[in-house]
Amino acid sequence: MKKFLFADLDDTLFQTLEKCAVRDALEPAAYYSNGSICSYTTPAQRAFFSFVSEGMTVIPTTARSLDAFSRVHLGFSSYAVLNFGGIILQPDGGIERDWQGRMHGLMLAALPGLQELSAHIDDWCARTGYGGRARLVEDAGTPFFIVVKDPDKVALNLERVEREVVLPWIAGEGKAYCVHRNGNNLAVLPRTLDKADAVAWITERLRREHGEIVTFGMGDSRSDARFMADCDYAIIPRRTQLAKLTVETL
Numbered sequence: 001m002k003k004f005l006f007a008d009l010d011d012t013l014f015q016t017l018e019k020c021a022v023r024d025a026l027e028p029a030a031y032y033s034n035g036s037i038c039s040y041t042t043p044a045q046r047a048f049f050s051f052v053s054e055g056m057t058v059i060p061t062t063a064r065s066l067d068a069f070s071r072v073h074l075g076f077s078s079y080a081v082l083n084f085g086g087i088i089l090q091p092d093g094g095i096e097r098d099w100q101g102r103m104h105g106l107m108l109a110a111l112p113g114l115q116e117l118s119a120h121i122d123d124w125c126a127r128t129g130y131g132g133r134a135r136l137v138e139d140a141g142t143p144f145f146i147v148v149k150d151p152d153k154v155a156l157n158l159e160r161v162e163r164e165v166v167l168p169w170i171a172g173e174g175k176a177y178c179v180h181r182n183g184n185n186l187a188v189l190p191r192t193l194d195k196a197d198a199v200a201w202i203t204e205r206l207r208r209e210h211g212e213i214v215t216f217g218m219g220d221s222r223s224d225a226r227f228m229a230d231c232d233y234a235i236i237p238r239r240t241q242l243a244k245l246t247v248e249t250l
């Protein structure tokens, strides 16, 4: 029976230097657009990746854009889920056009809400003197979600943006949206944008191609939980947001 691993990338298969608990024998895994190293694998992560790559097909399932994904140098050969599920790449690297058409319609319908919230966030930043701002992430001609990063990389500052601006808006006019905050990253997504929907689409296609299959889901964040729960098995790296919320709590 064929086995497939849907794997988140950042903070799951590799991470930035600051987040590496042990700094021995790191190897570069992803790069910034200027060519400098963005993220590293540990020996344990490389051992894990080569072990799973032997027995199953690894399908990256990431919030990264087309451009940021092209700067990940791990070696994948099947489908890929990008932009939180907004884009699916086929095994030949081309964009899956049916999925793109469907997501484009859903995302255009969600755009006015994202623009409204962006304006609220930017007003709040101007009023409070906070240095961050809301950025709309678009890829291949489709707007997907907004992201706020703290300019000083103080993750706790984003907690305030979430509590004072984002959550009240979601509780009121923004019910069709959700927020994910992890480290120095606060993202607000339309509920119609979810990695789990893209994973379900690929899983159905794989079942048509291969018959019965076994699926594994792996990720570090709350935002990965839904697609992981839909897989036959879930794998959670230790010392991550998702591990803290689940197995480490218990």
Ligand SMILES: [Mg+2]
Pocket: 008, 009, 010, 011, 012, 219, 220, 221
């Ligand atoms: Mg992650």
